[in-house]
Amino acid sequence: MELKSILLVEDNLSDVDLAIRAFEKTGLLNPVFVVEDGKEALDYLFCTGQYFKRDQLDMPGLILLDLKLPFVDGLSVLKQIRLNRIAKNVPVVILSSSIEEKDIMAAYECNVNSYLRKPVDFTAFANTIQQLANYWLKLNILSPKPR
Amino acid sequence: MKQLSFNLVVLATEVKVPPNITAALRADNINLTIESAYPNASIKSNSIAVILVTWLQYTEMAEDVACPLIIIYPTGVEEAVYKLNDSRIIDVVCQTDLGRLEFVLKKWVSGDVRNPQLKKITKALAIDENAERLNLVIEASNAGVWDWNIDTNEEFFSAKWCEIIGYQKADAALKHTYNSWAERIHPDHKESVFAALKAHLEFNTPYDVEYLHLHKSGEYRWQKSIGKALYNEIGRPIRMVGSIFDINERKKAEAALEESKENYRKSNEIQQAIISALPDLMLRISATGEYLDYHAPDHSILYRKPDEFIGKYASDILPAAVSEILMNGIKEVLEKKHLVQLEYELDFGHELRQFEGRMMPINKEEVLIIIRDVTERNQAVDRIKKEEERFQLMVENSNDIFIITQPEKVNYVSPNVKKVLGYTAEEFTVIDLQKIIHPNDFPHRWNELSEPGSSLQFEYRIKNKQNEWRWIEAFGINLSHLESVNGMVFNLRDITEKKEKEAQIKQLNKALGQTVEQRTKELQKSETLLQEAERIAKLGSWEFDLSTEIVTWSNALYEIFAVDPNQPVPSFAEQKRFYEREDWEILNKLVQRAIEFGEPYSVDLRMLRADGSKGFLLAKGEPQKNEDGVINRLVGIAKDITERKTAEELVQKLTNRLEQATKVSGVGVWEWNVKTNELIWNDTMYQIFGIEPALFTGIYELWESTIYPEDLPLVKKEVAMAVSGTKDFDMEFRIIWPDKSIRYIKGNGTVRKDENGLAEFMIGTNWDITESKKADELVREQRQTFEFILEQSFAGYWDWTVGSETIYVSDTYKKMLGYENEPSFNTVTFLRSIIDPDDHELLKRITEDHFSSKGEKPFYGEVRYRHKNGGTVWVITKGAAIKWDETGRPLRMIGCQIDITKRKMLEADIEKNRKELEAFSYSVSHDLRAPLRGIDGWSLALLEDYGNVLDEKAHQYLSRVRSETQRMGQLIDDLLQLSRVSRIDLNWSLVDFTALAYEAYNRIDEAANGRRIEMIIETNMKVWGDTKMLDILLTNLLSNAIKFTGRCDEAKIEIGTKLQAETPVFYIKDNGAGFDMNHAKNLFGAFQRLHKQSEFPGTGIGLAIVQRIVNIHSGSIWAEAQPGRGACFFFTLNAGNNI
The missing domain is CATH 1.20.5 (Single alpha-helices involved in coiled-coils or other helix-helix interfaces)
Structure with missing residues (x-):
């Protein structure tokens, strides 16, 4: 079976590398695709801009989304995903440093699947990533592709 | 006719000859004796044997039989029957068709058939090669072939036949029988088809029918069927063959054709009808002007007879001018291909007639002209024009004004209104009738004109332009039902002169x-x-003759006693009933005395009139003597003095009452005889004026002399006005007492006039209002004081009589808004105009709430005004209705207003700061943590990836880096929480503190690695507060307690309350490490730590958070501890309000 990809939306390259390192440690083989801002994330998902050649129906199996992003912030990206016919059922997990109540509330208002805080401790971070990937990519049953 | 007898021998028990057959034969003089002879047949020679054949039986039985045979056969054996070669057989009948027996027997009897040769029939039935070929041809055509065996009723249908009715030939549902065909015929057609079939079979007429036949689809389709019967030697039809054709399409087409024919016919008729109904002449004319054709409703419209113009040219027929118009029209129509209209006039000899023509092109060479005679229409138009002119003329020259008007608007006023009333028609159209019609004459009967067709006549005075009253007679008629008028028409006529003459x-x-x-x-x-x-x-006279005892009354007496004048005068004794008992006795006594001693009398008596009413009577009597000096009669008068008596009584009563009232109320009553200058006072007056009655001089000037000099001129003026009758005396003035003290007096007075209209008396009242005046002044002073105080506090004051337009506003109020010198500031409208429109709704709501709740809900709000200089002024406005009427409606409302603009600005500043702080906190939580994650992560990466090349120390250093990083993370989190505690909006409710403590404990305990802790939590602790805050408070304190008991063998933590100076105090006590109270000065400050990081790690922020939460809950917190002997934290919440 083809492995579902992970879309990581994160502008802090140090965090990106740490996340990839964490993924590698989990032993998951799913390809990880990184975009660094909200606009690129949308372009990727909806096959516009530089991604116009991408197959529209090829959606990632999981989207990891930071809230603070250049150009288009994480919440807006989430809203757009939920409004899109093809993308709306892709699991989105917010991965943020913030535990501000209003951020969490807003994310759930936009029907986020899960909200996780990036811990400072990398071991804990790696654990988080591992559990996350394990749950969403192995245990969770994805919604069938829209026809 | 010869009687024939036959013996019908039925050789098979299964055959029952139907009785109707024998009956039918008998009618033809054929006697049929039926006997069953089977199985041992002994058959006479004049018999016909009817044999039901099975072939075995036939051969067994038939050998001995000498008579003719009719073979009855069951279905299925036809072929064998046809092959029988026996000369005795006269016919064969199918068992299912016994009815044919009759036919067969009749034929036999009538001698038509003798000894048929069946063999030949068989031959005839055989299909030879030619027939076979023919069949193929038929099959190839669209015909379906059928072949009906009349005896067996079986019928063969070809494949095409089946196809026509929608079946496969092999379809089991389609039975190949005659019935299967016959049943499918449309019920409406069965009769005709069967008749045709019968006729063909019996008389050999051609069989050619068309009928509707049931298709498999359930619809009926048209079929044409032709056929021909085949006969055997004896002429009996034994078979019929034929073909059918599907003619459904043809039939449909026929029907459609028929319909369209019908439609065409109808539309043609309609067109014809339309054309013949047209009052117009239609002409078809060629491009060259040749008349080709015409249609005319009648010939009167024609300029020339048809035979005079058809085929001729317009130029020959019509006058040159008309012909030119026509030809130009034709040219235009043919060029431009659009409708052209033309008008012309023709001389018909006895009259000129006008025509209107409309031209349309028919094709390139022909034009259709529709011509209408418009002579009459034009004449009518002329007539109307003339009528109108005549009307105008009449209207303008008459002295009557015509007005056509609708309820809201005057449509027409005839111009002569100028002549009659001086107004131009335009002026009169817009004039307000109320202003020019005399108020006494304004017609109130307009409603009589409300019905269409109704009319009204009335007279009124109207002011002309020169302001003189003119009498006008108006006639109005409502013509709103007439479309041309749709209003009322008035005709006004100046009748002033007539009126004057009448007067x-x-x-x-x-x-x-x-x-x-x-x-x-x-x-x-x-x-x-x-x-x-x-x-x-009301004076009556009477006479009492003592000798005759006859009493005579004047008419007035009847009236006085209310006795019917037609009654006889009652005797003296009878008059008893006219008086009260006591009064009668008095009268009686007086009368007796008058008779006896000659004493005249005069007495007031209470009388009882005949009608039951009561009254007073003055009775006077006088004895009279005759010539002899003997008293022989009494004469006298009686006067009804009821009114006087009543008035007297009333006056007496009133006087008493008034005297009482004035005494009690302290009202002084005075009476001044204007003519004599005499002044009369009642007792109270002396008291009011402080004058001894003995010193009262009784003249007007005395009163005047008491009046405060400053007030005297005004008093004199008022008195003069009262005397002259201009108005009653009513004023307040001051007087000076003999002791020089000043009193306030309220005085009233009214003048009585004599018969000449001159003031005779003036009576009135005076009362002392000094006390109430003083009270008023006190109130005024109080209000000034009150306002002064308010102004000192910068509060503006207002006072409003609910519903009035003016409102009292204090100077401070005005100053607050920059309007200190604005006199118009005291109106509600003005105030509304400077209140921010966004706050109108709020003010309306709090006012209505305050009123509708009868003052329960406070009138309170923060609203914005626009300062005169354009700025915004925020105020708190607060007020209350202080007076209500008995129905609960507010009458008066007062309130004050405080300028809070500065506070509002500060609040805005605070809000701004708060926002900034929030933004800062937010970025702390995001941006400060991110690098920490990197430091930690990459340190670990270094350890993991390059651990083998790093020595022990490097490992230690990197571990330090990681642990410090994580501590930094913790520090940021704690700081964030501290700042959040100050920022969050509180949600107050009654919190189950006990439950909250258990929850917090369970949560922390999970993280405490299952240490054994003795936990004691007091039951049923409840407190008002914010659940989330209190949770943070408990969590922090409990975490501390668990942390600092970490080195105890038997940790013990207690949460509870105790009363201290009647205030409940919460406490959390542990037996952990404790601390030195000497170092605990800043215990609750941020970053304050009393233990080494290596012993008990921490950020030192937890207690700062706890203190802030306690502060928010208006409580206080303190601690008691000793190093190594545990710590106890005490705190109060919501001081005084705990449960």
Whole structure:
């Protein structure tokens, strides 16, 4: 079976590398695709801009989304995903440093699947990533592709 | 006719010859004896044997039989039957068709058939090769072939036949029988088809039918069927063959054709009808002007007879001018291909007629012209025009004004209104009738004009342009039902002069009438004067003859006693009933005395009138003597003095009451005889003026002398006005007492006039209002004081009589908004105009709430005003209705207003700061943590990836880096929480503190690695507060307790309350490490730590958070501890309000 990809939306390259390192440690083989801002994330998902050649129906199996992003912030990206016919059922997990109540509330208002805080401790971070990937990519049953 | 007898021997028990057959034969003089001879047949020679055949039986039985045979066969054996070669057989009948027996027997009897040769039939039935070929041809055509065996009723249908009705030939549902075909025929067609079939079979007429036949689809389809019967030697039809054709399409087409024919016919008829109904002449004319064709409703419209113009040219027929118009029209129509209209006139000899033509092109060479005679229409138009002109002329030259009007609007006023009333028509159209119609004459009867067709006539005075009153007679008619008018039409006529003449005549008549009347009256007067006088005076006279005891009354007496004048005068004794008992006794006594001693009398008596009413009577009597000096009669008068008596009584009563009232109320009553200058006071007056009654001089000037000099001129003026009758005396003034003290007096007075209209008396009241005046002044002073105080506090004051337009506002109020010198500031409208429109709704709501809740809900709000200089002024406005009427409606409302603009600005600043702080906190949580994650992560990466090349120390250093990083993370989190505690909006509720403590403990305990801790939590602790805050508080304190008991063998933590100075105090006590109170000065400050990081790690922020939460809950917190002996934290929440 083809492995579902992970879309990581994160502008802090140090965090990106740490996340990839964490993924590698989990032993998951799913390809990880990184975009660094909200606009690129949308372009990727909806096959516009530089991604116009991408197959529209090829959606990632999981989207990891930071809230603070250049150009288009994480919440807006989430809203757009939920409004899109093809993308709306892709699991989105917010991965943020913030535990501000209003951020969490807003994310759930936009029907986020899960909200996780990036811990400072990398071991804990790696654990988080591992559990996350394990749950969403192995245990969770994805919604069938829209026809 | 010869009687024939046959013996029908039925050789098979299964055959029952139907009785109707024998009956039918008998009618033809054929006697049929039926006997069953089977199995041992002994058959006479004049018999016919009817044999039901099975072939075995036939051969067994038939051998001995000499008579003719009719073979009855069951279905299925036809072939064998046809092959029988036996000369005795006269016919064969299928068992299912026994009815044919009759036919067969009749034929036999009538001698038509003798000894048929069946073999030949068989031959005839055989299909030879030619027939086979023919069949193929038929099959190839669209015909379906059928072949009906009449005896067996079986019928063969070809594949095409089946196809026509929608079946496969092999379809089991389609039975190949005659019935299967017959049943499918449309019920409406069965009769005709069967008749045709029968006729063909019996008389050999051609069989060619068309009928609807049931298709498999369930619809009926048209079929044509033709066929021909085949006969055997004896001429009996034994078979019929034929073909059918599907003619459904043809039939449909026929029907459609028929329909369209019908439609065409109808539309043609309609067109014809339309054309013949047209009053117009239609002409078809060629491009060259040749008349080709015409249609005319009648010939009267034609300029020439048809035979005079058809085929001729317009130029030959019509006058040159008309012909030119026509030809130009034709040219235009043919060029431009659009409708062209033209008008022309033709001389018909006895009259000129006008025509209107409309031209349309028919094709390139022909034009259709529709011509209408418009002579009459034009004449009518002319007539109307003339009528209108005549009307205008009439209207303008008449002295009547015509007005056409609708309820809201005057449509037309004839121009002569200028001549009659001086107004131009335009002026009169818009004039307000109320202003120019005399107020006494304004017609109130308009409603009589409300119905269409109704009319109204009335007279009124109207002011002309020169401001003179003119009498106008108006006639109005409602013509709103007439479309041309749709309103009311008035005709106004100036009748002033007529009126004046009428008035003169009336005056003359009146004068005449008066003279006549006067004379008549004078005559009457002399007669009735006496009676009249008596009656008017209610005075009656009487006489009592003592010798006859007869009493005589004047007419007035009847009236006085309310006795019917037609009754006889009651005797003296009877008159008892006219008086109260006591009064009668008095009268009786007086009368007796008058008779006995000759004493006259005069007495007031209470009388009881005949009608039951009561009254007073003045009775006077006088004895009279005869010549002999003997008293022989009494005469006297009786006067009804009821009114006087009643008035007297009333006056007496009133006087008493008034005297009482004035005494009690302290009202002084005075009376001044204007003529004599005499002044009368009641007792109270002396008290009010502080004057000894003995010193009272009784003249007007005395009163005047007491009046405070400053007030005197005004008092004099008021008195003068009262005397002259301009107005009653009513004013307040001051007087000076003999002891020089000043009193306030309120005085009223009214003047009584004599018969000449001159002031005679003036009576009135005075009362001392000094006390209330003083009270008023006190109130005024108080209000000033009050306002002064308010102003000192910068509060503006307002006072509003609910519903009025003006509102009292204090100077401070005005100053607050920059309007200190604005006199118009005291109106509600003005205030509204400077209140921010966004706050109108709020003000309306709090006012309505305050009123509708009868003052329960406070009138309180923060609203914005626009300062005169354009700035915004925020105020708190607060007020209350202080007076209500008995129905609960507010009457008066007062309130004050405080300028809070500065506070509002500060609040805005605070809000701004708060926002900034929030933004800062937010970025702390995001941006400060991110690098920490990197430091930690990459340190670990270094350890993991390059651990083998790093020595022990490097490992240690990197571990330090990681642990410090994580501590930094913790520090940021704690700081964030601290700042959040100050920022969050609180949600107050009654919190189950006990439950909250258990929850917090369970949560922390999970993280405490299952250490054994003895936990004691007091039951049923409840407190008002914010659940989330209190949770943070408990969590922090409990975490501390668990942390600092970490080195105890038996940790013990207790949460509870105790009362201290009647205030409940919460506490959390542990037996952990404790601390030195000497170092605990800043215990609750941020970053304050009392333990080494290596012993008990921490950020030192937890207690700062705890203190802030306690502060928010208006409580206080303190601690008691000793190193190594545990710590106890005490705190109060919500001081005084705990449960």
